[in-house]
Amino acid sequence: MPLLDPTLWQDGPTLTGGAAPVVEPATGRTLATIDLAAPADVAEAAVRARAAQGDWARATHPERAAVLRRAGDLFTAHADELREWLVRESGSIPGKADFELHVAAQECYEAAALASRPTGQVLPSEAPRLSFTRRVPAGVVGVVAPFNAPLILSIRSVAPALALGNAVLLKPDRRTAVCGGLAPAAVLAAAGLPCGLLQVLPGGAGTGAAVVADPRVRVVSFTGSTAAGRSVGELAGRHLKRVHLELGGNSALVVLRDADIESAVAQASWGSFFHQGQICMTAGRHLVHASLYDEYVERLAARAEELAVGDPYREQVHLGPLIDRAQLERVHALVEASTERGAKLVAGGTYRDLFYRPTVLAGVADDTPAYAEEVFGPVAPVRSFATEEEAVALASAGPYGLSLGIVTRDAARGLDLAERIPTGIAHVNDQTVNDEAVAPFGGVGASGTGARFGGEANLDAFTELRWTTARSTPAGHPF
Numbered sequence: 507m508p509l510l511d512p513t514l515w516q517d518g519p520t521l522t523g524g525a526a527p528v529v530e531p532a533t534g535r536t537l538a539t540i541d542l543a544a545p546a547d548v549a550e551a552a553v554r555a556r557a558a559q560g561d562w563a564r565a566t567h568p569e570r571a572a573v574l575r576r577a578g579d580l581f582t583a584h585a586d587e588l589r590e591w592l593v594r595e596s597g598s599i600p601g602k603a604d605f606e607l608h609v610a611a612q613e614c615y616e617a618a619a620l621a622s623r624p625t626g627q628v629l630p631s632e633a634p635r636l637s638f639t640r641r642v643p644a645g646v647v648g649v650v651a652p653f654n655a656p657l658i659l660s661i662r663s664v665a666p667a668l669a670l671g672n673a674v675l676l677k678p679d680r681r682t683a684v685c686g687g688l689a690p691a692a693v694l695a696a697a698g699l700p701c702g703l704l705q706v707l708p709g710g711a712g713t714g715a716a717v718v719a720d721p722r723v724r725v726v727s728f729t730g731s732t733a734a735g736r737s738v739g740e741l742a743g744r745h746l747k748r749v750h751l752e753l754g755g756n757s758a759l760v761v762l763r764d765a766d767i768e769s770a771v772a773q774a775s776w777g778s779f780f781h782q783g784q785i786c787m788t789a790g791r792h793l794v795h796a797s798l799y800d801e802y803v804e805r806l807a808a809r810a811e812e813l814a815v816g817d818p819y820r821e822q823v824h825l826g827p828l829i830d831r832a833q834l835e836r837v838h839a840l841v842e843a844s845t846e847r848g849a850k851l852v853a854g855g856t857y858r859d860l861f862y863r864p865t866v867l868a869g870v871a872d873d874t875p876a877y878a879e880e881v882f883g884p885v886a887p888v889r890s891f892a893t894e895e896e897a898v899a900l901a902s903a904g905p906y907g908l909s910l911g912i913v914t915r916d917a918a919r920g921l922d923l924a925e926r927i928p929t930g931i932a933h934v935n936d937q938t939v940n941d942e943a944v945a946p947f948g949g950v951g952a953s954g955t956g957a958r959f960g961g962e963a964n965l966d967a968f969t970e971l972r973w974t975t976a977r978s979t980p981a982g983h984p985f
Contacts (some may be wrong), residue, residue, distance in 0.1 A: 930947075
């Protein structure tokens, strides 16, 4: 039986938000039908999660770790089935789907290791007592995940939260509810996760707000746009909840004067056009030394023209479709507004259905919309600089600070330059799109609240630190 048998999707509690189609963006076909969660469903799910969480927190760390290890194995064992869903539901090319599956498995293995990490410290005390700290589960964690890398961006919070003894309410984007919600839930159920610990609540903004506001949810992990993240942060703050925000980006790829231009263009093409540019780390601003600028633009445009765009399930292509019509219209509006402001369209700028051609814009300035804003589409705006000081100023400008790429023949020089640019992630001689389960992930400024995911950062994200003391006899006090 397939892991994602649609006849099994309704085995859980009934959701009351109505039925919704699972749409293949490449064709517009309906792949399946799912039930959506209404805000009222969230409270019931939170009650079930809280009821299950106590026994799970008391389970031994080998028991919790074993479930996560089996889940990692199942992502590999069911790769063919899950790959097809990622390709068809999210518009991923097969290579991108394989990358998601690899990272999802690694997230589970890394989470399994968290279960046996030291839980606290013994502290010195002025009094005659044992004094120590202990990490305890937060309780119920709310995870709100987006559409663009649906499997990675849900499991990277779900897996460590579960491994550390929490229950989870998972609200995937309704456009990728299978890959971002039902798939990880099916894997974890097959791995032996006890019932009630993971509640999947596909829905819209109202459902997400209900997850954030529910009094049983103590920690919120949100990945999405900066605008939505501000609303989530404000709502969480009103309820005095800890919230981890991984938001948008407009990351710079800096090409220094000594760079090998062919290598730089290869980095640039991948950084801007991977998954149709629908990646928060996408290289959204190409800053190129003036001596390389003309050749760089020409070569990047030629590479863009060579890339195949089409249905990734039925054709061998480099780029698949954008997720929906609204996203396509936003991308194209930014490109058109940029050319109206004086940017030169060197490649792309056209589309068929939801397939947008990889696009190169030259002659951009501070106020060019596709340069100043996060596009979330396959658009590469290119700008020149004359000195390293100017490159630092340009890369540091703007509200975002997620990822940074620097291309140079001198790695030490690149590292020095990276130290001068505010960013959560920096790569020398690599483009901006990278992800590993062992690494902390997050940005600064409008890109979020810092590196709150990955490796050791998950310990702080999903536990509370409790101070405890014990005396052999009751303490005496002066009154």
